[in-house]
Amino acid sequence: MAAAAATTFSELSAFKLVSSRPNSSSLTVFSSLKLPSATNSPNYSFKALKSQLNPQRHHRITSPLRSTTTTPDAASTVTTFHGLCYVVGDNIDTDQIIPAEYLTLVPSNPVEYEKLGSYALIGLPSSYETRFIDPGEIKSKYSIVIGGDNFGCGSSREHAPVALGASGVAAVVAESYARIFFRNSVATGEVYPVESEGRLCKECKTGDVVTIELGESDSKLINHTSGKEYKLKPIGDAGPVIKAGGIFAYARKTGMIPSR
């Protein structure tokens, strides 16, 4: 058991390291965890990324259920997320995701990046009795957020997807997104913005254990707690940008900017 936990731990820390890196190149690691392909940017080695990160991060992970792992599949590349989900409603705007008073924190500053994470979704009204981050904690136990329509509406503040990513969220599954939030999620690689086919915010409850599988041809969300499966929409145009590893990696790959 200890061995298995250790394996899970290192896989998780691999992905978690990815999402904690406050810039778009984090997605390069994400894609590099799949089967090697010619399209992966050769410029970021996984080891290099690991060494730049705050080693304290590893201690935050308390349960294997919070983990998100990418599991390369022999036949095709499948991206997987797994963990507890936190369910919110429609029109969750950026002020609820990260209230304006915390915007003095600069996301590209590693210490302030962590602080942003500790305030993720603190702006949700008190009608949300189960809070996203437990009092006294600075990380969330939920790695997947499930929302309704127009998730992330409001401000262009990149602090919003950053706060979610820094708090431990790996993916958001929403019925639809506001465009700037979606763009920022893709550009930063902080959270993977998944679109659902239906209103999963009505089907799932906070605390349900879910798995998201994003395949080349089809994607689904499995709710282990309810036993149901739901279809997810393909990523669409943002796919090549995410696959390349964010806007900078994509631009380098397509020759828009010189390689490093």
Add this chain to the structure above:
Amino acid sequence: MASLTIFPSSSAFIKKDVSLSAFSSQPSFYVKSSKKRVCKKIASVMAPQQSERKPSTTGSVKTGLTLTEKILARASEKTQLVPGENVWVNVDILMTHDVCGPGAFGIFKKEFGENAKVWDREKVVIIPDHYIFTTDERANRNVDILRDFCTEQNIKYFYDIKDLGNFKANPDYKGVCHVALAQEGHCRPGEVLLGTDSHTCTAGAFGQFATGIGNTDAGFVLGTGKLLLKVPPTLRFVMDGEMPDYLLAKDLILQIIGEISVAGATYKAMEFVGTTVESLTMEERMTLCNMVVEAGGKNGVVPADNTTYKYLEEKTNLPYEPVYSDGQARFLQEYKFDVSKLEPLVAKPHSPDNRALARECKDVKIDRVYIGSCTGGKTEDFMAAAKVFLASGKKVKVPTFLVPATQKVWMDVYSLPVPGSGGKTCSQIFEEAGCDTPASPSCGACLGGPRDTYARMNEPQVCVSTTNRNFPGRMGHKEGQVYLASPYTAAASALTGFVTDPREFLQ
């Protein structure tokens, strides 16, 4: 080229007339299910070829383009493009402020190197405006970070502030970025303006493509002067009729957002045309375009005309070339409004699309009024409020906070005579009405901000505000209730202590 198959990659181009000549008294009408169905995917399919068809000798078939499509086509050096296409666009102006600038610079340096230089020191405009008059150390530090970067990069346009105790002691300081961009002549027809703020869409009032982006995208633009953008389809809003004297552009945009919902324009351009729009001043057009993002819109545009050229006359030396939608341009949907039938509106808590008639909210007791922000803190917004106070002659019943958007607006408030007042300035009228003294220009409490921000809502109160968003916690307190309204409606409400239709005073 043997054949040409046109796949509209986004939605069908449905030209639909939705006449809204009579405004019913139903509050916040929108059919949730229909807003998603507006886009129907139609792929046109070629019939199999019967015989060989020689390519046209006059070049590829050209279809009409909308104003937005034309700007993006020119900026991406393409002769044709269709909505849904992703294009690399040359950026004319990149704007950032104290909240997002530091993060954008951090990414710029990380990606392009510590010694990298911005792509064009004259095309980056840096405007501290969000958290300025505060003792919050990090907020103050962020302005210092802007200064260090501007010094190092020799940025031409940096509207700096050092003396926080006296804004007038800072000759370069402007205030709210979107108003400053316009006042300083950085908004020009036909250009592409990107900013690290959602209300960057305000500049579309000048007939340009203007939209908000995040730090990472901004970091990319800083290094390259380009960005990958998806071409949006256009929704057209035709507003005709003489603008009643109790209505302002704020009422028009609240009407529209209430109609199509907060996601009704997601990924779309909103084009405003018609005789009413043509009659609007530049500041009113800015108000209209400002809240495009509240409908989910990517950008808003008002075609440039004499009003635009006149405004720009003293402000910019740079040449510009306006563009206009072709006659055969395809619009996703068209909405028509007879403005003479509209009435003053509010957006009730907690959503900008929670539309209601101001007169139907007259029993809502309020605790305060806020007049300010890029949406409702411009010179004409204060003139409008002053007009209502003047017409009443009475004092306000609740604390009324006034935050001019920029130094120039502040000076106008203290110097321009209000028509019909016998030479009084707005500031005098405000003082006589018992309003708070106009504050130092900045974004102020529109978005809450650090705890010591002037007029921040720190208790669960009810506020009528000329700002742009009223989601929970927007102005500070999570249980605060914000009613979005025009300056006329805000002033009228201040006078009664209840949400009030300005016709109570203006007719």
